[in-house]
Amino acid sequence: MGLDTDTIRRDFPVLDRTVNDTPLVYLDNAATTHTPTQVYDTYDDYYSQYNANVHRGIHTLSHEASQAYEAAHDRLAAFIGADSREEMVFTKNTTEAMNLVAYGWGVNRLDAGDAIVTTEMEHHASLVTWQQIAEKTGADLRYIRVTADGTLDMDHARELIDDDVELVSVAHVSNVLGTINPVRELADLTHDHGGVILVDGAQSVPTRPVDVQSLDADFLAFSGHKMAGPTGIGCLYGKRGLLEEMEPFLFGGEMISHVTFDDSSWNDLPWKFEAGTPPIAEGIALAAAADYLNDIGMDAVRDHEAALARYFIDKLDARDDVEYYGPPGDVERSGLVSFNVDGVHGHDLSELLDNHGIAVRAGDHCTQPLHDILDIPGSVRASFYVYNTRDEIDRLLTALDDAQQQRDTLLSNHYHDLIADYYHNPTNPDGLTNATFRKHSAETSCGDEGEFHVRVDDTGRIEAMGFQSDSCAVSQAVASLLADHLTGANIDTLTDLDGTVEGLLDGDFPDMRRDCVVGPEEVLQAGAREHLIDT
Ligand code: 7TS
Secondary structure, three states, rough: OOOOHHHHHHHHHHOEEEEOEEEEOEEEEOOOOOHHHHHHHHHHHHHHHHHHOOOOOOOHHHHHHHHHHHHHHHHHHHHHOOHHHEEEEEEEEEEEEOOOHHHHHHHHHHOOOOOOEEEEOOOOHHOOOOOOOHHHHEEEEEOOOOOOOOEEEEHHHHHOOOOEEEEEEEEEEEEOOOEOOHHHHHHHHHHOOOOOOEEOOOOOOOOOOOOOOHHHHEEEEEEEEHHOOOOOOOEEEEHHHHHOOOOOOOOOOOOOEEEEOOOOOEEEOOOOHHHOOHHHHHHHHHHHHHHHHHHHHHHHHHHHHHHHHHHHHHHHHHOEEEEEOOOOOOEOOOEEEEEOOEEHHHHHHHHHHHHEEEEOOEEOOOOOOHHHHOOOOOEEEEOOOOOOHHHHHHHHHHOOOOOHHHHHHHHHHOOOOOHHHHHHHHOOOOOOOOOOOEEEEEEEEOOOOEEEEEEEEEOOOOEEEEEEOOOHHHHHHHHHHHHHHHHEEEEEHHOHHHHHHHHHHHHOOOOOOOOOOOOOHHHHHHHHHHHHOOO
């Protein structure tokens, strides 16, 4: 039986709001989920009834807060099948939990000659962290390949995971491809070679039953804000023996047992890893979120998500203007789908969808190397949760109809006519063949990327400017506008461009969104400096 979304939706008042005069369709759950009243009532209750620091006071409020905070560890431990609260450390988020393993375990344990294995589909929280640790320790960093159908190449995994490998770090569920990785198989391989495995559960713990015993995970990291809980709280599960051996990463109050001027000893687990005043209200509220999800049932959450993803993919399969990424429809995947619509930059598409009240995410989703492999600057991602319905997916699909034409209308309605004009009639959009200098520029988090070309004559006058860009419509229009504006100017003036673009835009285009426009001023300044140095 499916989820009773009508009842569930009543727990999330935010879903009743409108955006751009249309009912909100929230499909950005892989970034952050919404929070039910049961969770923020718990938060509210903490602040209105027993807000106090934990483990410090002999007064009633502190006692109550400490008990609730400790019990929250028990409930989160139970949620993922850990043996006891000693194995459940509260952190700020998944990223901090992974860094705790990296610095508490990795830095102290790894050396040149050791290897770390991760995958090409990791979130930067994992990928960048292990790059840093490899650099610091001299360990070799190896990436398991992603196959064309968006799954891990397990033959490659078997090649890479050898006796040098001390740590394997793998996302349980990819935040872009929706792939569910074979964690147990990887754990067995890792253990056969004497290593430990860290599972990034940011996208799995909120969306499917996760049991650390059956996965045989040594560490598991996840975030509260993706599982109907508050921001500012995440968790690191670790097998007790490993956490006992592991060094603290943050030092200070709470985490100590005894301190002298010469030396200090550490508190018991898990407090040894929770230095300073912890996220008390957030931890207690996160336990309420775990209870909320348990009441629904994690099997039901998984099935609901999978059914929505399947419904969406079936509809996408019937269109020829959309490309989606990740495993094909007949392979089990989680409830998120990343895609691109032909000829419409993801940025423009998400703006267009926002105009229809639909929240999705566009960009590289903190997986730049994976987008390089997919050979796309970015993607648009729809991610579903317990409160989403097929009707909402239908609204998304309707909004995707004629996206290109809608984008043009939106551009004209939303921005000053001149921006639309410049976008439709750009200046030298194919670049210049005989440029004096070229400068690449990227705003990778949005998937904007381009190159400016500038041709300068002997006197330093800009003869022509052009650009080549895969960026969104606004970025391209700005590049074009600037090319027109600066042609004929002296190159010297480019080193003093501060505020020119803002000036051009602020004066005439009050609605202009500038946050993700490829930075032409910086590009030109850098280019001009290089040119002046060159000549
Ligand atoms: N790992 C994965 C697989 C993730 O999807 C994310 C967040 C993180 C780690 C980091 O989580 P945090 O809570 O520490 O930030 N992913 C996304 C996303 O896909 N869009 O916004 C955040």
